[in-house]
Amino acid sequence: MSRFLDGTTLTVGTVDLPRNGNLILGHQPSGAASAGLNMSVAAWACHLPEVHPFLLDTARLIDRTVARFELRIGALQAELARGRAAFAARRSLSETTAERLKLEAYLEAIADYQATASECRRQFEAHVASRWSAAEIAQAKSRVGAVANSSEHTT
Secondary structure, three states, X not given: OEEOOOOOEEOOOOOOOOOOOOOOOOOOOOHHHHHHHHOOHHHHHOOOOOOOHXXXXXXXXXXXXXXXXXXHHHHHHHHHHHXXXXXXXXXXXXXXXXXXXXHHHHHHHHHHHHHHHHHHHHHHHHHHHXXXXXXXXXXXXXXXXXXXXXXXXXX
C-alpha cells in the first residue's frame, strides 16, 4: 500500500498476470530494449542447461514481483495523467504548488518501481552468469524469442 502527499492510498493486490510493459509516459525505449525489459525471467531461465528447480522458483518470484510493480506503475501513470489534466485547470498558486508536488511524487514512485524491477532482473542475471556462460544465457533467451515470434506468426 502506498500513501501519497495528498493522503491518497493506492493498493494493488498480489496477482500473477502477464506483464504489459508500462513505462514512464513520454519515455519509450527502443523496440529491442523494450522487448528485453518485458521478457519473462522464468521463460528464459527454464531453457538453461541443468537448471535447478529452486532457481526456476526464484525466477517465477521475480516475474510475479515485476508484474505487481508494473500494475502499480500503470495505476500511477493513470493518476499522473489525471493530475496533469487537473493541474492545467488550477488557478491559485497554493493549488498549483500542491498539485505539482503530487505529480513529482508520482513520477518519483514510477521511477523507483522501474528501477527496482530492473535491479531485480539485473541481479538475477548476474547470479545466473556466475554459473552459465554468456552464450548459454543468450541461447536460452533466443529460444524464448523464437517461440514468441513463431506464435505471433501463427495467430
